[in-house]
Amino acid sequence: MLYLNIIVAGLLTGAVYGLMALGLSVIFGVVRIVNFAHGEMMVLAMYGACLANAGLGLDPLLAVPLVTLTLFLLGYALQRGLINRYIARPDHEQFLLLLAVATMITASLLMGFGPDARNVQLGYAYDSYQIGAMLLDKVRLLAAAGAVLGAAALSGFFRFTRTGKSIRACADNQFGAQVVGLDVKRLYAVTFGLGAACVGAAGCLMLLLVDVQPYIATDYTLLAFIIVILGGLGSMPGALFGGILVGVSEALSGFLVEPSFKSAFSFGLLILVLLVRPQGLLGRA
Amino acid sequence: MSAALLEVRGISKRFRGLQAVDNVSFAVPPGGIVALIGPNGAGKTTTFNLIAGAMVPDGGSIVLDGADITGGRPDQACRAGIGRTFQLVKPFGALSVLQNVMVGAFKATADRVAARRAAWEILERLGLAEKAENPAKTLTLPERKRLETARALATRPKILLLDEVMAGLRPTEIDQMVRAFADLSRETGLAILLTEHVMRAVMALSHHIVVLHHGQKICEGAPEQVARDPQVLECYLGHAQAAERPGA
Amino acid sequence: MRASRALGLSPRAAAALGLFLAVMLLLPFLVNAYIVSVLVVVLFAAYFGQSWNIMTGFAGQLSLGHALYVGLGAYTSAALFVHFGLTPWLGMIAGMAVAALAGSAIAALSFRFRVGGVYFALLTIAFAEFTRILFDHFGWVGATEGLFLPVANLAHDDPVRLRGSPVMFYYLLLVLSLAALVLSHSLLDRRVGYYWQAIREDEEAARALGIDVFRYKIAAMALSAAMTALGGTLLAFYDNNLYPDTVFAMGRSIEIIIAPIIGGLGTLFGPIVGAFLLTGLGETMTNLSTYFEISGLKQWFYGAALLAIVALQPSGLWPWLSRALGLWERRR
Ligand SMILES: Nc1ncnc2c1ncn2[C@@H]1O[C@H](COP(=O)(O)OP(=O)(O)OP(=O)(O)O)[C@@H](O)[C@H]1O
Numbered sequence: 108m109l110y111l112n113i114i115v116a117g118l119l120t121g122a123v124y125g126l127m128a129l130g131l132s133v134i135f136g137v138v139r140i141v142n143f144a145h146g147e148m149m150v151l152a153m154y155g156a157c158l159a160n161a162g163l164g165l166d167p168l169l170a171v172p173l174v175t176l177t178l179f180l181l182g183y184a185l186q187r188g189l190i191n192r193y194i195a196r197p198d199h200e201q202f203l204l205l206l207a208v209a210t211m212i213t214a215s216l217l218m219g220f221g222p223d224a225r226n227v228q229l230g231y232a233y234d235s236y237q238i239g240a241m242l243l244d245k246v247r248l249l250a251a252a253g254a255v256l257g258a259a260a261l262s263g264f265f266r267f268t269r270t271g272k273s274i275r276a277c278a279d280n281q282f283g284a285q286v287v288g289l290d291v292k293r294l295y296a297v298t299f300g301l302g303a304a305c306v307g308a309a310g311c312l313m314l315l316l317v318d319v320q321p322y323i324a325t326d327y328t329l330l331a332f333i334i335v336i337l338g339g340l341g342s343m344p345g346a347l348f349g350g351i352l353v354g355v356s357e358a359l360s361g362f363l364v365e366p367s368f369k370s371a372f373s374f375g376l377l378i379l380v381l382l383v384r385p386q387g388l389l390g391r392a
Numbered sequence: 393m394s395a396a397l398l399e400v401r402g403i404s405k406r407f408r409g410l411q412a413v414d415n416v417s418f419a420v421p422p423g424g425i426v427a428l429i430g431p432n433g434a435g436k437t438t439t440f441n442l443i444a445g446a447m448v449p450d451g452g453s454i455v456l457d458g459a460d461i462t463g464g465r466p467d468q469a470c471r472a473g474i475g476r477t478f479q480l481v482k483p484f485g486a487l488s489v490l491q492n493v494m495v496g497a498f499k500a501t502a503d504r505v506a507a508r509r510a511a512w513e514i515l516e517r518l519g520l521a522e523k524a525e526n527p528a529k530t531l532t533l534p535e536r537k538r539l540e541t542a543r544a545l546a547t548r549p550k551i552l553l554l555d556e557v558m559a560g561l562r563p564t565e566i567d568q569m570v571r572a573f574a575d576l577s578r579e580t581g582l583a584i585l586l587t588e589h590v591m592r593a594v595m596a597l598s599h600h601i602v603v604l605h606h607g608q609k610i611c612e613g614a615p616e617q618v619a620r621d622p623q624v625l626e627c628y629l630g631h632a633q634a635a636e637r638p639g640a
Numbered sequence: 641m642r643a644s645r646a647l648g649l650s651p652r653a654a655a656a657l658g659l660f661l662a663v664m665l666l667l668p669f670l671v672n673a674y675i676v677s678v679l680v681v682v683l684f685a686a687y688f689g690q691s692w693n694i695m696t697g698f699a700g701q702l703s704l705g706h707a708l709y710v711g712l713g714a715y716t717s718a719a720l721f722v723h724f725g726l727t728p729w730l731g732m733i734a735g736m737a738v739a740a741l742a743g744s745a746i747a748a749l750s751f752r753f754r755v756g757g758v759y760f761a762l763l764t765i766a767f768a769e770f771t772r773i774l775f776d777h778f779g780w781v782g783a784t785e786g787l788f789l790p791v792a793n794l795a796h797d798d799p800v801r802l803r804g805s806p807v808m809f810y811y812l813l814l815v816l817s818l819a820a821l822v823l824s825h826s827l828l829d830r831r832v833g834y835y836w837q838a839i840r841e842d843e844e845a846a847r848a849l850g851i852d853v854f855r856y857k858i859a860a861m862a863l864s865a866a867m868t869a870l871g872g873t874l875l876a877f878y879d880n881n882l883y884p885d886t887v888f889a890m891g892r893s894i895e896i897i898i899a900p901i902i903g904g905l906g907t908l909f910g911p912i913v914g915a916f917l918l919t920g921l922g923e924t925m926t927n928l929s930t931y932f933e934i935s936g937l938k939q940w941f942y943g944a945a946l947l948a949i950v951a952l953q954p955s956g957l958w959p960w961l962s963r964a965l966g967l968w969e970r971r972r
Pocket residue numbers: 407410412430431432433434435436437438439479640
């Protein structure tokens with residue numbers, strides 16, 4: 108039963124990971140840019156939720172719309188103003204660009220908030236539900252529910268709205284999209300904004316579960332990479348699936364082996380998948 | 393039969409639902425110049441890819457100089473004696489024109505000076521010598537096609553596969569290229585398999601023509617003979633206008 | 641003059657290089673200990689950048705995990721020294737062998753399974769991080785507690801056992817970096833260099849010209865890894881202490897690659913120019929930020945400088961600098 112509890116906890120955390128990674132996957136799938144500043148954006152969102160909590164007294168869950176919108180706008184502006192010029196440039200130049208952006212985000216957070224860890228005090232932090240022998244943390248359940256909702260909303264956007272469909276067309280065939288008169292630049296900016304918005308929501312939800320400090324950004328970037336490659340770079344269900352897989356693997360290895368070993372398991376899983384199925388578990392060949 | 397340099401026996405290739413090459417056979421004799429023609433999408437480039445090892449055929453075999461090279465890698469095909477150009481040109485953009493050709497020349501020799509000399513000779517033969525020191529990315533499209541040819545030639549192939557290298561050239565330039573290839577073949581005994589939509593070049597250059605349509609060989613023979621074939625006229629003349637368009 | 645011709649330099653460039661070398665040789669006599677320690681950092685960065693440049697600049701395979709080879713070189717030679725008293729020069733060779741093996745294995749696995757481009761880059765990170773965590777739990781080399789080399793207060797430098805002052809390391813690194821420069825140049829001038837560049841520019845075309853792409857990529861990785869590991873040995877004996885979380889750090893991998901990129905990827909002098917610029921920048925920022933005492937200010941300027949470079953000179957400073965000084969490097 109202990110195992111079940113651990114697995115379920117990992118699963119719920121993994122859903123939030125999945126939402127974060129979804130952002131990376133969407134950006135890569137459409138804009139073909141690997142967002143090396145992903146973890147930094149995540150941490151930025153977490154601080155945004157902290158601020159909303161400290162300044163407006165908002166629960167991180169209620170801060171989701173605000174932070175998500177802010178990150179959308181930031182992502183949109185970043186793509187439009189800066190990254191778009193580097194789309195056709197070699198990999199290493201894109202890498203350097205996003206590294207510079209990442210460095211500046213972390214540095215700004217350091218200047219604004221200092222290096223110490225922060226969190227939010229929640230009245231329900233230690234509440235839990237008992238279902239049979241299973242014990243569910245309320246925060247984890249809420250976070251996971253939020254993540255699934257977020258992913259569903261994004262998927263709905265891509266399926267049912269005009270812009271969403273255009274973005275999909277653009278991802279399939281950029282040249283064709285241009286030929287039929289789609290404004291590719293704007294669509295890319297919207298996509299980057301949406302990717303950032305995923306991170307915005309995920310950041311708020313994550314704050315329910317963990318503390319935040321500027322230097323954990325790189326860990327989140329790596330985590331997002333692992334997840335999307337596991338699931339298949341560019342695949343939306345793959346990102347969620349990969350997130351849950353990593354969440355469960357982290358929880359189990361943290362419990363069975365040693366907490367410090369948990370990311371080794373994730374990396375091991377990643378290496379295995381890349382070699383056996385390079386397109387990821389749910390990616391298209 | 394075994395007199396042929398390159399012998400293609402019943403090769404096929406299918407892409408998902410599309411039979412791009414369907415049981416095609418033909419042969420190129422030593423020193424021969426054979427043209428593979430057909431409307432757009434007939435399967436010419438795919439046939440080249442199969443011969444050069446860029447794709448593995450679903451069936452059939454490819455024999456070069458008596459050795460079965462079916463299913464080998466592209467670099468193995470090259471070392472076996474097949475030089476090929478790409479219809480969608482692939483220059484090494486950051487390298488100079490001379491260096492591009494030297495990469496090819498290094499197949500025959502590890503010595504830099506010898507490779508350099510061999511590359512110069514080829515550039516002069518193909519009229520690219522003045523551009524030798526320019527970065528390949530600065531070339532125009534027709535020049536890039538010539539660079540493709542030069543690079544492939546530098547590997548000293550037994551047979552050269554030319555995929556629409558004359559597209560976009562002016563008529564006088566086409567005549568120059570035709571002469572260059574004819575001389576090359578005559579002087580060095582090089583065999584050539586080419587695809588070309590420019591009929592003027594095909595008729596002037598080739599000894600033998602193979603016609604593909606929807607992946608199948610519909611006819612082959614001497615140029616005059618093929619030009620009179622009613623089946624060829626039917627499938628081809630409908631496309632004649634498109635075919636003469638440069639860069640098609 | 642023969643040396644300058646061997647490097648393919650114009651007389652003017654040869655004179656500039658000679659002047660630069662003379663200055664570098666004399667510098668330790670002219671400056672204080674702090675500057676020497678900064679110069680050691682510069683030379684480490686230059687040498688690691690040169691090693692990485694072979695893999696990514698010449699052969700075009702983006703590796704983001706080169707800290708792995710620094711760590712393998714450092715740990716192998718340091719552990720052999722601490723446990724068996726083996727001279728670092730032999731330990732260095734062992735470390736290079738281990739790194740070359742690891743590099744070839746990673747490259748072989750990736751390229752055999754057609755993992756390329758971004759996926760390859762992320763795979764190199766994964767291997768480096770995985771190894772870092774393994775070393776965190778590797779008791780024989782001290783795990784997270786660290787591995788320490790005994791520091792002897794010697795009256796004079798002992799190059800045989802690599803115990804000595806920063807000045808000794810300065811000269812060792814200078815020689816090493818020069819050797820890497822000559823090696824890089826000679827590689828570029830040979831068949832293998834042409835083949836690597838062809839692979840970098842277009843793999844399919846390279847294959848069609850008879851190049852066994854798989855083999856040449858592995859060779860690039862093995863050489864690059866071995867050279868990096870050699871630097872790792874020097875780093876271990878310079879620092880005297882090794883922790884997995886700093887030696888194998890992702891941050892180190894990134895530092896290794898920034899210098900050659902901003903200097904000019906794939907060029908001979910780019911890694912060196914980049915190392916000077918980057919280290920100088922970092923030191924200036926550190927000194928400035930101690931005045932202001934705002935945490936994060938240094939990183940902010942650092943990020944802004946990177947942004948400026950990638951915006952203004954995306955193909956690196958060296959191509960621009962050499963043109964400005966009239967020192968055309970003959971070849972990319
Ligand atoms: N890699 C591929 N995957 C799927 N379909 C392909 C592929 N390569 C070619 N095809 C299809 O196979 C058919 C034959 O293509 P191929 O390029 O061989 O024609 P071609 O005769 O060279 O035409 P063109 O004169 O336009 O160059 C075409 O319908 C093409 O769309």
